[in-house]
Amino acid sequence: MGDCHSFGADERTQLVNTTLSSFRQGLYLGGDFRIAKVLVRNYPVYIALRSEWGFFDENFSDLAKRIVEMERAFWPDYRYTFFLVSAIPTGGAEFSSVGGTSLENAFALFLSPRTQIKDLRFLLTHELLHQWNTRQFGNLQEPEQLLYWWSEGITDFYTHRLLLRNGLFTPQEFLKTYNEALRNYTQSKVRNAPNSRIETDFRKNAEVGRLPYLRGMLFATKLDYAIRDASKSQYSLDDVMRDLLKSAQRNEKAGVKIITPKRFDADILMSHIERRLGRSYSDEFDRYIEQGETIELAATISALVSNVATCHSGPMKPGLIAGPQPRLKKSSVSSLKALPIKRV
Numbered sequence: 108m109g110d111c112h113s114f115g116a117d118e119r120t121q122l123v124n125t126t127l128s129s130f131r132q133g134l135y136l137g138g139d140f141r142i143a144k145v146l147v148r149n150y151p152v153y154i155a156l157r158s159e160w161g162f163f164d165e166n167f168s169d170l171a172k173r174i175v176e177m178e179r180a181f182w183p184d185y186r187y188t189f190f191l192v193s194a195i196p197t198g199g200a201e202f203s204s205v206g207g208t209s210l211e212n213a214f215a216l217f218l219s220p221r222t223q224i225k226d227l228r229f230l231l232t233h234e235l236l237h238q239w240n241t242r243q244f245g246n247l248q249e250p251e252q253l254l255y256w257w258s259e260g261i262t263d264f265y266t267h268r269l270l271l272r273n274g275l276f277t278p279q280e281f282l283k284t285y286n287e288a289l290r291n292y293t294q295s296k297v298r299n300a301p302n303s304r305i306e307t308d309f310r311k312n313a314e315v316g317r318l319p320y321l322r323g324m325l326f327a328t329k330l331d332y333a334i335r336d337a338s339k340s341q342y343s344l345d346d347v348m349r350d351l352l353k354s355a356q357r358n359e360k361a362g363v364k365i366i367t368p369k370r371f372d373a374d375i376l377m378s379h380i381e382r383r384l385g386r387s388y389s390d391e392f393d394r395y396i397e398q399g400e401t402i403e404l405a406a407t408i409s410a411l412v413s414n415v416a417t418c419h420s421g422p423m424k425p426g427l428i429a430g431p432q433p434r435l436k437k438s439s440v441s442s443l444k445a446l447p448i449k450r451v
């Protein structure tokens with residue numbers, strides 16, 4: 108039992124040296140929490156749980172440790188000397204909702220008591236990714252809803268990718284959730300809504316609220332393929348992500364963070380994308396993100412999904428290949444299947 112927060116655990120008095128905005132975005136817990144500590148590269152990650160769950164505390168701690176390790180390795184970024192993950196029960200036993208929010212050196216999960224450990228992989232990975240995308244990159248330019256396609260959609264893209272690469276998703280699980288996203292996008296009544304609609308209706312309309320996740324994820328899929336194709340596989344979207352982090356860290360070292368808060372906007376993104384792609388991607392951004400044109404995946408989906416799927420670094424078992432190239436029809440979206448291995 109104990110208290111803990113974004114800057115320490117179980118300390119009676121503590122001096123915290125941070126900015127006011129970081130302090131405000133901290134997580135502060137008190138009460139009957141069970142506190143556990145795991146180490147990632149010798150630095151502590153605290154786990155704070157309360158109430159009863161459909162899993163053992165140790166299973167949660169193991170999963171959190173594994174996901175923290177895999178994400179820090181992706182960037183790579185090991186500057187964190189302290190981190191806190193909490194889970195608080197919400198709703199009755201009949202609910203199966205999960206949710207979370209990324210905070211300073213921490214994230215907080217709000218889970219139904221019946222949540223299973225396998226249901227947490229996507230949520231934990233997604234929420235932790237927000238520590239970088241876009242927390243490290245800077246404050247989203249207002250109105251921030253216009254950048255949700257990036258902050259949420261690219262985060263969902265990398266959630267899929269990292270879970271697969273690190274063996275936390277089987278190829279079949281990867282395809283199943285990817286297919287669900289494709290299906291939801293295809294069937295969305297607001298699929299062609301302009302980005303400006305997300306600004307006005309993100310919280311008013313559930314389908315609009317879901318749109319930036321789906322649109323951004325498919326845009327990332329297309330963009331990643333474009334970068335690989337143009338660079339003959341020398342670069343990928345991974346390089347853009349790491350460039351963004353390096354650029355933000357350079358600014359931080361130069362004191363930019365202290366003088367003016369870092370700002371993150373579409374122009375910054377486009378310039379980093381152009382650097383790795385070798386050409387501007389502004390036309391595609393305007394068509395698919397700003398105007399809401401349908402992101403057609405028919406021509407390249409086989410290679411796109413297989414490219415992502417074959418990034419899986421584990422032993423090559425029966426692998427992945429997309430089925431017949433799906434067009435945007437209900438029946439064909441689910442045609443991506445796990446088949447005997449064929450590298451593309």
Ligand SMILES: [Zn+2]
Pocket residue numbers: 233234237258259262
């Ligand atoms: Zn998110």
